[in-house]
Amino acid sequence: MSPPAVADLSKDVHLSGSSPVPKGWSAKLLNPKTVQTMLQYSTGLTANLELAEDQGSRYIFLSGKDYYLWNTASEQGWHILNVKNRDELYSNVAKGKGGLKLEELKDYGDDLEG
Numbered sequence: 305m306s307p308p309a310v311a312d313l314s315k316d317v318h319l320s321g322s323s324p325v326p327k328g329w330s331a332k333l334l335n336p337k338t339v340q341t342m343l344q345y346s347t348g349l350t351a352n353l354e355l356a357e358d359q360g361s362r363y364i365f366l367s368g369k370d371y372y373l374w375n376t377a378s379e380q381g382w383h384i385l386n387v388k389n390r391d392e393l394y395s396n397v398a399k400g401k402g403g404l405k406l407e408e409l410k411d412y413g414d415d416l417e418g
Contacts (some may be wrong), residue, residue: 323394
């Protein structure tokens with residue numbers, strides 16, 4: 305059996321690297337393809353992972369030019385309104401509560417429920 309895939313997104317070559325990964329979050333993601341598939345299935349959005357909460361259930365991902373937050377435990381998601389790039393993302397997440405301005409996502413697939 306092969307070891308799990310690990311991606312260190314903080315070292316992507318296209319990054320400026322000026323902002324550190326926020327405390328309590330990680331850019332080193334275990335099995336990122338599996339998580340991206342789960343996020344796409346859960347939200348209907350193409351998901352490029354950015355951060356995973358340390359010892360938590362939240363992920364932040366990029367879809368197109370917009371950032372999103374997804375909580376796997378509650379199966380709820382939010383569009384992040386006040387972030388346009390990774391430096392802003394890291395900086396605003398590091399602020400803690402109130403650092404991100406969020407708009408709740410419509411339930412994906414709720415039109416299928418009876």
